[in-house]
Amino acid sequence: MKADALRGHLDPMILAVVEAAPLHGYAIMEALLERSGGELDLPTGTLYPALRRLERAGYLASEWSTVGGRKRRTYQLTSAGHKMLATGKTEWQTFRAVVEGVLRPDTP
Amino acid sequence: MKADALRGHLDPMILAVVEAAPLHGYAIMEALLERSGGELDLPTGTLYPALRRLERAGYLASEWSTVGGRKRRTYQLTSAGHKMLATGKTEWQTFRAVVEGVLRPDTP
DNA sequence: GGCTACATGTAGCGTTTCTACATGTTGGCT
């Protein structure tokens, strides 16, 4: 899978895993890896800035905690985040229809 | 649809419409618009540079012609372009599976 | 004369993902 095919699609995916349960960054990485069947192995340099961006945008809220001597920043969806996720899901459906509408004819 | 959701997905779409029939830039725009049900209305500043990029990469070959006093650059797929399109289609399937695997749980 | 559709192109911006680096803890293996 090409590197930046993700562009614009990562945000709703992050919001989706956080919606299911509040998680910290590392756990979000694992959740994405699991839900994608091992395909989506984000580098930390992608995930952590993305989380900060989503928080800055008001879609996520974070809280520090310490578990087993390790510091975790746990994220949860804000109400704006819920709305954004819903929007993202419908936008995905549109996008998927567009791509497949163009790619579809004579797909072997 | 967000601006750069297209990133990395535009190339196979262009190759797909050119595969069906060799077309010039303007006609490619129209074909994309039609196949996408009016959703994919590319600005010329996106399409023309993309075509040049695809030609430079060896996936398209172009030829000038004049029709009704208008100059057209008509593009057709090279054999590398055919392969790239096939690759792009399978990559799309993977990508789609990844996104939907992540987004799917509890989609209302 | 002016407008719309046809037709191609460039310059520069902005966003986001990536690579590479930086730091520190816990626990298991040898």
Added chain:
DNA sequence: AGCCAACATGTAGAAACGCTACATGTAGCC
């Protein structure tokens, strides 16, 4: 003790590419 993997978070800088805005010109209709 020493080492390494997994856990955990983060920053700096580069690269890619789609977008806006601009630039140019023809054909045909009102």
